[in-house]
Amino acid sequence: MAEQLDNYYDTYPDDDGHFGIYGGRFVGETLMEAIYALEEAYNRYKDDPEFQAEMDKDLADFVGRPSPLYHAENWSKQLGGAQIYLKREDLNHTGAHKVNNTIGQALLAKRMGKTRIIAETGAGQHGVATATVAARLGIECVVYMGAEDVQRQAQNVYRMKLLGATVVPVESGSRTLKDALNEALRDWVTNVDDTFYIIGTVAGPHPYPEMVRDFQTIIGREARNQILKSAGKLPDALIACIGGGSNAIGLFHPFIADEDVAIYGVEGAGHGIETGEHSAPLCAGSPGVLHGNRTYLMQDENGQIIETHSISAGLDYPGVGPEHALLKDLGRAQYVSVTDDEALQAFHDLTRIEGIIPALESSHALAYATKLAPTMSPDQILLVNLSGRGDKDMHTVAALAGLSF
Amino acid sequence: MSRIKACFDKLKADGQTALIPYITGGDPEPWVTVPMLHALVDSGADILELGVPFSDPMSDGPVIQKACERALKNDVTLNHVLDMVALFREKDNETPVVLMGYANPLEAMGYKVFAEKAQRAGVDGVLTVDMPPEESDEFLSIMDAHNIDSIFLVAPTTSPERMAKIAQYARGFIYYVSIKGVTGTATLDVSEVAEKLALLKERTDLPLGVGFGIRDGKSAAAVSQVADAVVVGSTLVRCIEEHADRLEELPAALAGLLAEMRHAINAQDMTK
Numbered sequence: 316m317a318e319q320l321d322n323y324y325d326t327y328p329d330d331d332g333h334f335g336i337y338g339g340r341f342v343g344e345t346l347m348e349a350i351y352a353l354e355e356a357y358n359r360y361k362d363d364p365e366f367q368a369e370m371d372k373d374l375a376d377f378v379g380r381p382s383p384l385y386h387a388e389n390w391s392k393q394l395g396g397a398q399i400y401l402k403r404e405d406l407n408h409t410g411a412h413k414v415n416n417t418i419g420q421a422l423l424a425k426r427m428g429k430t431r432i433i434a435e436t437g438a439g440q441h442g443v444a445t446a447t448v449a450a451r452l453g454i455e456c457v458v459y460m461g462a463e464d465v466q467r468q469a470q471n472v473y474r475m476k477l478l479g480a481t482v483v484p485v486e487s488g489s490r491t492l493k494d495a496l497n498e499a500l501r502d503w504v505t506n507v508d509d510t511f512y513i514i515g516t517v518a519g520p521h522p523y524p525e526m527v528r529d530f531q532t533i534i535g536r537e538a539r540n541q542i543l544k545s546a547g548k549l550p551d552a553l554i555a556c557i558g559g560g561s562n563a564i565g566l567f568h569p570f571i572a573d574e575d576v577a578i579y580g581v582e583g584a585g586h587g588i589e590t591g592e593h594s595a596p597l598c599a600g601s602p603g604v605l606h607g608n609r610t611y612l613m614q615d616e617n618g619q620i621i622e623t624h625s626i627s628a629g630l631d632y633p634g635v636g637p638e639h640a641l642l643k644d645l646g647r648a649q650y651v652s653v654t655d656d657e658a659l660q661a662f663h664d665l666t667r668i669e670g671i672i673p674a675l676e677s678s679h680a681l682a683y684a685t686k687l688a689p690t691m692s693p694d695q696i697l698l699v700n701l702s703g704r705g706d707k708d709m710h711t712v713a714a715l716a717g718l719s720f
Numbered sequence: 721m722s723r724i725k726a727c728f729d730k731l732k733a734d735g736q737t738a739l740i741p742y743i744t745g746g747d748p749e750p751w752v753t754v755p756m757l758h759a760l761v762d763s764g765a766d767i768l769e770l771g772v773p774f775s776d777p778m779s780d781g782p783v784i785q786k787a788c789e790r791a792l793k794n795d796v797t798l799n800h801v802l803d804m805v806a807l808f809r810e811k812d813n814e815t816p817v818v819l820m821g822y823a824n825p826l827e828a829m830g831y832k833v834f835a836e837k838a839q840r841a842g843v844d845g846v847l848t849v850d851m852p853p854e855e856s857d858e859f860l861s862i863m864d865a866h867n868i869d870s871i872f873l874v875a876p877t878t879s880p881e882r883m884a885k886i887a888q889y890a891r892g893f894i895y896y897v898s899i900k901g902v903t904g905t906a907t908l909d910v911s912e913v914a915e916k917l918a919l920l921k922e923r924t925d926l927p928l929g930v931g932f933g934i935r936d937g938k939s940a941a942a943v944s945q946v947a948d949a950v951v952v953g954s955t956l957v958r959c960i961e962e963h964a965d966r967l968e969e970l971p972a973a974l975a976g977l978l979a980e981m982r983h984a985i986n987a988q989d990m991t992k
């Protein structure tokens with residue numbers, strides 16, 4: 316593996332967006348020229364000093380970066396093992412890591428002269444982050460959201476509307492994130508000339524998995540510097556939750572060549588992997604093609620995508636970014652899962668012990684930390700990505716306690 | 721010679737435009753698909769396009785999305801659709817059949833297994849909406865080896881350079897998507913289509929079909945002026961939806977709808 320990892324950054328993806336056998340450009344012909352145009356624009360601007368400067372300024376002054384790296388001392392002590400550090404993406408403007416990406420794509424949309432932005436959203440965090448940048452740019456924004464998610468994330472729906480976006484509930488299929496993605500792709504095909512599609516995770520056709528990753532690696536680059544500064548060494552392990560995989564790849568990517576850093580991606584086990592009601596394609600799926608790329612999918616033996624379940628709307632997706640599929644096959648990252656109940660317990664624990672209310676998505680990463688930390692020693696470091704805050708989940712958590720607002 | 725080539729050669733000799741209806745396999749009930757295919761041939765279809773149901777038909781509008789949902793409710797899979805083709809072939813060994821669908825069911829079956837089964841069933845062509853030439857090398861060589869034509873799409877957004885690339889991959893005929901949008905949602909502009917087809921014609925010798933946005937005899941006739949083949953889908957699928965609780969009337973209703981387009985095209989062809 317060491318040899319493969321030496322060349323990792325130069326090798327993946329290749330020029331056609333392949334991460335080994337994964338990734339690629341699996342879209343209908345109408346969108347092909349559009350994704351090439353996007354790729355060209357991205358390649359032109361990504362190293363452009365002016366673009367970079369504008370991005371850095373937005374990330375600092377608008378988003379509030381760098382996000383802190385917080386040593387959760389109470390919780391570490393209670394768990395009785397590794398020192399747990401939390402990368403505080405929850406403190407970003409709009410409440411999650413999603414905005415790192417929307418800032419970048421919005422700057423591209425502006426340079427490409429697009430007059431309309433569309434997005435899909437699950438938990439609503441990406442929708443809010445997109446509506447936010449669209450409001451700033453003063454351009455039209457349409458967000459597709461599964462009808463079921465519109466209900467369970469009602470607050471975020473209202474936030475998007477306040478920001479001036481049109482939220483379109485998607486009634487087809489399982490009425491969750493994958494169906495929102497289908498509908499956004501249909502919109503893009505129809506309005507391809509003037510519309511920029513801001514995909515919210517490291518999925519979709521090339522160049523999205525690479526581009527969104529690059530925008531999100533600010534998480535890992537900052538975390539690397541911060542831990543070296545405060546602890547004087549690299550962490551022993553990283554943990555992040557996996558919906559489409561953007562917060563996770565953002566944290567993992569700058570550490571991939573550091574072979575001594577163990578990497579764990581946590582999928583939603585829902586009611587338990589054995590029940591079939593989960594959203595864990597890396598743990599329990601198989602390779603296939605969906606939404607523009609080849610990757611691990613939850614599918615039946617006939618290649619039909621099957622319905623997923625997770626307590627957190629942001630993890631409720633049957634696919635995963637193609638780079639995670641590669642990291643799994645290479646054995647560089649391990650993919651594990653935690654159930655709804657375990658995530659919920661971690662949600663309450665962090666809230667009571669550290670005074671931080673995490674998003675239910677992030678609570679999956681935290682729940683795995685409660686398993687891993689006690690197996691490690693107090694001089695070891697566990698770095699967990701706290702991808703978002705739990706404000707949006709009050710509704711869901713209260714309902715489970717029998718309360719409503 | 722492939723059935724598709726034989727079909728286009730004959731039509732060309734007769735100065736006729738091909739009419740290609742699309743229906744989704746297994747919609748609304750598996751048993752009516754083959755009777756509908758025969759009825760379509762009887763009422764003027766030259767080539768049949770049979771949809772393989774998929775859970776996430778990203779390039780389709782609501783009409784075909786719902787057809788997929790109905791078929792999937794009946795648990796119709798790629799294997800069943802291949803069985804339908806084999807059954808159709810028992811009575812019709814001439815009319816070309818093209819499967820249209822998405823990549824994942826083919827991935828799940830495996831390209832080789834699919835090619836063998838499809839060839840055995842009597843499939844002549846495959847159109848995989850979300851598999852552009854860029855991702856098709858392996859698929860194409862396997863289909864070629866089994867004498868199955870890989871049909872590719874060209875869209876209004878496709879540049880002339882890209883048309884040339886697609887032409888290298890394309891077999892059988894090229895399918896021009898006449899609108900920017902998903903199936904069944906907009907009406908095409910014939911002069912725009914003609915312009916694109918002229919560009920395409922400079923880059924390929926294959927016959928050119930036009931689909932998406934043809935909804936009646938009038939639009940079918942208009943397109944037949946400029947194309948070698950006219951593909952109709954959503955209009956037929958809507959008729960299927962309307963007859964879902966009157967299945968015994970369905971093949972005849974569908975045939976009537978197609979016959980109207982056939983007449984309109986023939987009238988147009990006479991003036992060529």
Ligand SMILES: Cc1ncc(COP(=O)(O)O)c(C=O)c1O
Pocket residue numbers: 411412437438439440441515516517556557558559560561562563628629630674676677702703704
């Ligand atoms: C807070 C938070 N974390 C994680 C995710 C999952 O997405 P990804 O895996 O792309 O980071 C979401 C998605 O909505 C989210 O809102």
